[in-house]
Amino acid sequence: MHAISRVVRNRRWFTGLVLSTALLSVGCLGGQVPAKDLGADIDDVAATLIEQPLLHSASIAVVYRGQEFIRHRGDMEAGKPGPPTDATLYEIGSLSKTLAGTLMANAVLERRLGLDDDIRMYLQGDYPNLQYKGEPIRIRHLLSHTGGLPNMLPDRANTVLADFTNQRTPQALNALYAGYGKADFFRDLHAVEIRQAPGKDYAYSSTGTELTAHILETVYASDYASLLRRFFGDSAAMTGLRIRLDDTEAARLAVGYHSDNPVPTTPMPQLPWGASGNVKATVPEMVKYLKFQLADGPVVKESHRALVTFDPEFSIGYFWNIVAGDRLKGTYYAHHGGVPRSQCYIYILPKYDLGIFVITNQSGDETAHAMEAAIDTLVERIAARENTPG
Structure with missing residues (x-):
């Protein structure tokens, strides 16, 4: 498995929302390389992807050196x-986190807050529990999944997600989050226990992302959904x-x-933010979004800056x-997303001025691996194209 699978070893794919090959080296000629037949390659990859067990349909988007491709394959409902x-x-699951990270990068550049701020500066009430031996959870710890916070609140959700493939799981999640709002979240946050110094160990946390949204609402005095629409509408024409x-x-x-x-299942239940x-x-x-990422403006550049490095190959x-x-891929930026009825991946590969988004309408143990294989095939073919004269 390639290096992004290091994330899988640290957590189950689905606890991020719910659920985030060694190949031969080839040269890169750079410049404007013709994308001839790339559409056919994407067609082929999409067709192969939906041949995998349980996969009904898939959509693939590619931006390659300024050229855009979209392919849809399969049927949404079996038969x-x-x-x-x-x-x-589509529900993009934990890819939502990269949008929140982008908004936070913009807030840092605008000096609305600092990465080393104690998160309790932005919370109402007293939270003596959100520290370890005097060391507080800081904003950078939320963004890098190193704050020691649980994956989900309420805590019962983590038990439910531990048996993700159980057919009763979507119904159990729906019951847990029915009526679960911000007040409930903050009540449960008071009971969280931090068991180690923040900033050291990776522990994937959707709780941390929800807190990120609250902090953004506080510093901008606006609701998170409006902040999201306004920023990405203005900066990326994502309306x-x-x-x-x-x-x-x-x-x-x-x-x-x-x-x-x-049997088709229900959408992901609504989380507080x-x-x-x-x-x-x-x-x-x-x-x-792929084009916005590849343009690599100041906010994107900041959002791609490593806040913690776990080893020479993996940072957050x-x-x-x-x-x-x-x-083959060079340094790249990636995230997995998953809900009970959809999984997706985004890859940003500056080496080839390439962005890839793949999404399916099925969510199971092997879905991420099937998408990874599809992405690897696309990158191989693009790399081979760039290494072919003419």
């Missing part, structure tokens, strides 16, 4: 003709991002399947997994 389209709204859907939008939400259950896993977007919107930026030392 019913109806592929996903550019209008399909279709949603955390909550109205009735018309809900009708466009992708049908999806949990584990090996042949939704920053850790409730964002919905179309594939064209994700193309805009503003919620981004940063992988170095891959001979």
